[in-house]
Amino acid sequence: MFERLHSQLTIQKMLGLLIGIGFGFCLQKGGVTxxxxxxxxxxxxxxxxxxxxxxxxxxxxxxxxxxxxxxxxxxxxxTGSVGSSIIGSLIFGVGFALLGYCPGTVAGAIGQGQLDALVGGAVGILIGTGIFAHFYPAINSKILSIKIFxxxxxxxxxxxxxxxxxxxxxxxxxxxxxxxxxxxx
Structure with a gap:
């Protein structure tokens, strides 16, 4: 049973990687990186x-x-909520406005060698993730559960x-x- 599950997870990961590379290729060729x-x-x-x-x-x-x-x-x-939608929108919007990339396009820009995307984007994503993780307990109890859908x-x-x-x-x-x-x- 575990061999079959492991085999399926490996195939899923490989398909995910291939689809991700294809999506990144399309982003780059579309000019959005x-x-x-x-x-x-x-x-x-x-x-x-x-x-x-x-x-x-x-x-x-x-x-x-x-x-x-x-x-x-x-x-x-x-289940989502109004609170989680607002927090997610703010985090995405502020990062997008400050850097000029979204997470998908920053990965594509890094792949094509853009140093600003590597330094500002990858480092910014890591710092932002760390800040969110640090404040998650407070955010979860006070904001994310506001008006659950x-x-x-x-x-x-x-x-x-x-x-x-x-x-x-x-x-x-x-x-x-x-x-x-x-x-x-």
């Missing part, structure tokens, strides 16, 4: 980042739900089958990306 591209996104003058990430969300959302439907993967969700997933929240929600979300994101492509804001 460039500091200038990200800054222009923040200034709302270049929507490359939204286009690449929106496409990644569509592919990932459909892929995850397809693999789950086929029984290839099993995952669990946890009534459902773990959007389909559960709106009482619709998962595939209907996946298709509707994919169409909405694709429509928004098409709008960005055809209209200059």
């Amino acid at each position: 460039s500091y200038d591209t990200i800054i222009h996104q923040l200034l709302l003058t270049d929507f490359t980042v939204i286009k690449v990430m929106g496409t990644a969300v569509i592919v990932g959302m459909i892929g995850i739900h397809l693999m789950k439907s086929l029984g290839w993967i099993h995952f669990h969700t946890t 009534s459902a773990e997933t959007i389909p559960e929240l709106i009482h619709l089958p998962r595939w209907i929600v996946v298709i509707l979300m994919a169409l909405m994101i694709a429509g928004f990306l098409l709008f960005l492509e055809t209209n200059s804001l």
Whole structure:
């Protein structure tokens, strides 16, 4: 039994590594590992980042739900909250605004040899993780449990089958990306 489990975990890790390398390749080829591209996104003058990430969300959302439907993967969700969403958004937003990279793009930028991403990004992620871990007990008891959501997933929240929600979300994101492509804001 343990040999089979170990074999499956090894395959999962290898697939995860390969998919991660592929995603990093797509980020780099899409231009979103460039500091200038990200800054222009923040200034709302270049929507490359939204286009690449929106496409990644569509592919990932459909892929995850397809693999789950086929029984290839099993995952669990946890209940979120308004407090955890606010803390997560603040940490991500402050880091993104200060550095000009998000965690995914900083990894891609490090991979292409950008020293600012290595020093500022990797070191910043480690320091930020350490600070969050240090204050986690206080944050967890006072903030993360504020207004816990009534459902773990959007389909559960709106009482619709998962595939209907996946298709509707994919169409909405694709429509928004098409709008960005055809209209200059």
